[in-house]
Amino acid sequence: MSSTDHLIMSSPKRKSQAPAENHSDTAKKPRITEDGADDDLATEMPIVAANGAPDSHINPELAIAYWCSTEATVNGVLGGFPQVSRIDLQGSSNFLAKLRRQSKQFPTSKKLRRAVDCGAGIGRITSGFLSKVADTVDIVEPVKSFTDQIKGKEHVGDVYNVGLESWHPDKEGLGNYDLIWNQWCVGQLTDGQFVAYLKRLPRVLSEGGWIIVKENLSNHQLGEDVYDEVDSSVTRTDTKFRKLFEDAGLRLVSTELQKGFPKGLYPVRAYALQPR
Numbered sequence: 272m273s274s275t276d277h278l279i280m281s282s283p284k285r286k287s288q289a290p291a292e293n294h295s296d297t298a299k300k301p302r303i304t305e306d307g308a309d310d311d312l313a314t315e316m317p318i319v320a321a322n323g324a325p326d327s328h329i330n331p332e333l334a335i336a337y338w339c340s341t342e343a344t345v346n347g348v349l350g351g352f353p354q355v356s357r358i359d360l361q362g363s364s365n366f367l368a369k370l371r372r373q374s375k376q377f378p379t380s381k382k383l384r385r386a387v388d389c390g391a392g393i394g395r396i397t398s399g400f401l402s403k404v405a406d407t408v409d410i411v412e413p414v415k416s417f418t419d420q421i422k423g424k425e426h427v428g429d430v431y432n433v434g435l436e437s438w439h440p441d442k443e444g445l446g447n448y449d450l451i452w453n454q455w456c457v458g459q460l461t462d463g464q465f466v467a468y469l470k471r472l473p474r475v476l477s478e479g480g481w482i483i484v485k486e487n488l489s490n491h492q493l494g495e496d497v498y499d500e501v502d503s504s505v506t507r508t509d510t511k512f513r514k515l516f517e518d519a520g521l522r523l524v525s526t527e528l529q530k531g532f533p534k535g536l537y538p539v540r541a542y543a544l545q546p547r
């Protein structure tokens with residue numbers, strides 16, 4: 272591997288790599304791992320910020336502009352990798368089922384009362400998974416053309432068209448969530464915003480409920496987070512995630528790597544968290 276190979280690695284939310292010279296010629300696709308150079312998938316290049324922490328480069332206006340110009344389909348929100356959706360949803364369902372088998376409050380025999388799909392996109396996770404396990408699923412997603420796809424569907428409750436950094440469920444006064452699902456979206460928040468957001472959640476989490484974070488992991492060779500200029504997001508390392516959970520006062524109760532994704536994509540890990 273050359274010293275610059277880490278610059279052209281991408282991941283499974285929707286990204287891949289591009290030759291360095293095509294740096295500005297970007298299109299979203301799932302991301303390629305350090306050992307999975309897959310030239311067929313190459314269209315863009317996430318970068319490691321040369322100056323400053325990777326998350327200091329996040330620009331919410333660029334991020335929203337990118338997502339607003341993305342087609343409101345599974346293909347769009349998964350960056351041209353719709354085929355990973357089924358296995359992702361199955362992995363999520365298995366992960367939650369294992370948590371519930373150990374739970375006094377939320378055994379698998381009963382439906383959850385209320386869940387929320389955070390950074391929900393078009394509601395791929397809500398329609399394919401959360402609405403099957405919960406009576407009501409609220410949606411938090413800044414892009415309205417995405418939430419228009421899911422609004423009003425069976426089991427869908429309130430829809431909040433805001434970014435997670437601006438979502439204050441504790442102030443909405445609508446009661447508690449048994450499950451707060453965050454997937455492929457927290458990279459849009461700076462580390463500080465992410466921790467502040469996580470700190471708000473215990474106030475709206477039912478006793479025994481779970482905060483789930485399921486995200487791509489940076490496998491940068493120097494163990495750094497990676498800034499992605501295409502959607503102005505960061506891909507964090509496992510170490511960074513664990514530190515931020517700790518900073519937010521959350522306890523990691525279970526974690527699992529997603530299995531069965533196509534070779535060449537960044538690893539994806541699910542974390543189940545509860546207040547300490």
Ligand SMILES: C[S@@+](CC[C@H](N)C(=O)[O-])C[C@H]1O[C@@H](n2cnc3c(N)ncnc32)[C@H](O)[C@@H]1O
Pocket residue numbers: 284285334335338348349389390391392393394395396411412413414417433434435436453454455456459460
């Ligand atoms: C890769 S898509 C994932 C969508 C969905 N979680 C899924 O897995 O199908 C990323 C989503 O994050 C949303 N997003 C962008 N900025 C955000 C923010 N500040 N807070 C929450 N979500 C954001 C985008 O609009 C987009 O819908």
